[in-house]
Amino acid sequence: MNTQALRTQDKESLRHARVAAPLVDVFENADEVLIVCELPGVGKDKLTLHLTDSTLTLEAQPPDFPPEHGTVLTHERVHAVFERKFSLPEGIAADRISAEIKDGVARVRLPKAEKAKPRQIPIR
């Protein structure tokens, strides 16, 4: 198999680019589910988050080589589209999902709908 030709195809068409899964932590408290995702080199402009039915997809474009980079001596960074999908549990207020990214770490907050929050039932 001519692997050289196949690799060129990878670079030209993003649709065929390698996809890698970034590391995530998922936490929960009474008010929200919090997803913390490591995306080194990704700024606000490179990150997209979309919700279809109850699947949340987090996607980030691969890093570029710096301009005028010359010869590559060592290449360890993952050059791939970052992607991770999450199935949202019941009770998330989809319209209030928010996200921010700082220092290459994204935080996605999934607030729980009021009725899904744990409540104390008073005894009369």
Added chain:
Amino acid sequence: MLETVFAPWVHFDGLEDVERFRRRFDRLFYDYDRERGTRSAGPRTNVFDTGSSLLFEVELPGFTSADVQITVDKNVMTLSGERKAEAPEGYSVHRRERASLKFSRSFNIATPIDVEKVTASLKDGILSLVLPKATENQPRQITIQAH
């Protein structure tokens, strides 16, 4: 399914399926390798030789400049640092893949560099280091003298 099996013999486009399989297979190892890489060999680093300088890009997501130390001693550059990645207060944990990171990684700099002019910047979790080469080591054009 039958069509996929016979396609390679009839049209060379059939190789697409093989390529798709290769990509999916690569991805299994890619994700696995990524996790191990962060914990054992230190942060993932790209190194470039731009001709006039050496350029390092080190993946340090979640680090601030206070968390990283850079020292250059003769021709060895050492990067070290620590970042905790604890669960926030009051939250229960569903999934933990990120680890607290404490690392120390040394690079042998083969070319003499001008230590005074080394610059470092940290943005979006990438530490970029520019090590300008000592002037006599930069590539130079040799002009041919006319006789």
